[in-house]
Amino acid sequence: MSFLVSEELSFKIPVELRYETRDPYAVRMTFHLPGDAPVTWAFGRELLLDGINRPSGDGDVHIAPTDPEGLSDVSIRLQVGGDRALFRASAPPLVAFLDRTDKLVPLGQERTLGDFEDNLEAALGRILAEESAGPTA
Numbered sequence: 001m002s003f004l005v006s007e008e009l010s011f012k013i014p015v016e017l018r019y020e021t022r023d024p025y026a027v028r029m030t031f032h033l034p035g036d037a038p039v040t041w042a043f044g045r046e047l048l049l050d051g052i053n054r055p056s057g058d059g060d061v062h063i064a065p066t067d068p069e070g071l072s073d074v075s076i077r078l079q080v081g082g083d084r085a086l087f088r089a090s091a092p093p094l095v096a097f098l099d100r101t102d103k104l105v106p107l108g109q110e111r112t113l114g115d116f117e118d119n120l121e122a123a124l125g126r127i128l129a130e131e132s133a134g135p136t137a
Helices: 045-053 091-104 110-133
Strands: 002-004 010-012 015-018 026-031 039-044 061-065 073-080 083-090
Touching: 026 045, 026 091, 039 045, 045 061, 045 073, 045 091, 073 091, 083 091
Parallel strands: none
Antiparallel strands: 002 010, 002 083, 015 026, 026 039, 061 073, 073 083
């Protein structure tokens, strides 16, 4: 991801994307700026998804495609009080990340997460039982 200091100055920084099923509505981005401690922002997973396709967000996080005509770079503006930071990321890795989160908890199914975890545990139990029983002839 690029950190845009000004129109003329930007530099690449490592950014870690995380999704935790215990907080299924949020994604986390940890920015590793040179000389500073890592900074983590949590915001809505749906906001990131919407921002890839159209300008989204009100408040401290704004996400928008740089070219509304296709899958392009995405600008991410974070703001605290009067301080702002602007980042630019390639859309395909963000889409791939969101796809992986959707496999863990499908978008729109966050409220049923308790059931999801119970069903997952039951399914894993059945799979393990079948494996330990071995092949049947």
